[in-house]
Amino acid sequence: MNEPEVISDRPEGMRLSRLDPVRSWIVRHDRSILFAVLYITLTIVLSVFISYFWLLAVVAVHILLEWLKKGYLGYLPGMHRTAWTLWDTKYDIALVFLAFTLLSYTGINVGVAGAQSVGRAGLLGGRLAPVTSRVGPILARFARFGRFFRTIGVKAVDVFFSARVALFRKADMARAASSEAYLAPATAADEVITVPDHLPWQKRLGGGAWFALIVIAFNIVAVLVSPLITDHSYITLLQSLGAKLHPWPG
Numbered sequence: 001m002n003e004p005e006v007i008s009d010r011p012e013g014m015r016l017s018r019l020d021p022v023r024s025w026i027v028r029h030d031r032s033i034l035f036a037v038l039y040i041t042l043t044i045v046l047s048v049f050i051s052y053f054w055l056l057a058v059v060a061v062h063i064l065l066e067w068l069k070k071g072y073l074g075y076l077p078g079m080h081r082t083a084w085t086l087w088d089t090k091y092d093i094a095l096v097f098l099a100f101t102l103l104s105y106t107g108i109n110v111g112v113a114g115a116q117s118v119g120r121a122g123l124l125g126g127r128l129a130p131v132t133s134r135v136g137p138i139l140a141r142f143a144r145f146g147r148f149f150r151t152i153g154v155k156a157v158d159v160f161f162s163a164r165v166a167l168f169r170k171a172d173m174a175r176a177a178s179s180e181a182y183l184a185p186a187t188a189a190d191e192v193i194t195v196p197d198h199l200p201w202q203k204r205l206g207g208g209a210w211f212a213l214i215v216i217a218f219n220i221v222a223v224l225v226s227p228l229i230t231d232h233s234y235i236t237l238l239q240s241l242g243a244k245l246h247p248w249p250g
Helices: 021-027 033-049 053-073 079-087 090-105 111-115 118-151 156-179 207-229 234-244
Strands: none
Touching: 021 053, 033 053, 033 156, 053 079, 053 090, 079 090, 090 156, 090 207, 090 234, 156 207, 207 234
């Protein structure tokens, strides 16, 4: 991967040796195992067992850390710093939109059930009977895991979301290790750190970037079309999201 481009009109880059321990940790937080464990644990526990509001809170804290990091590294104020902050937290943003999609479709009737057609539902059930008879033994093997999760108040959608939290954090750490290799602790203390002079989308995007953008776009569309295929209207969808995102649901 190409080294970050140097801003030509910058008289001197930032030196890691000038950072105090706290700022040094903030600059390298995406490479920290401690941060990864805290992020995954807090996001899953608070979101699954309390409210998805806390996902927004954790993501907001990470965006703040990234914004501070960009300032310490010398990114230009304004659009340059903001764009790179949001770009380097794109997996967190993707996770937020994934949560919105899950919240938009859980607990409401979708598809055939939402059409309230007993005849169509019965016909569909008849057609699916041979398939369900074949997969039944396979699903039975996983039933005990489902019972375990239900006993601790975790639904299948929560398990799916939790897995995505871990995978997206791992992907973000891989991104940091690749694109921010110059921030490794082994870097010489007096090495001058330079930052890119372009905006993120002005260079060729890698596979990880495209993946995050596709996930974000897909989930935005899924939320926008949910009133068309569920029992929600756009007003009730917003009301439902508001209720589900309450920090302390009753």
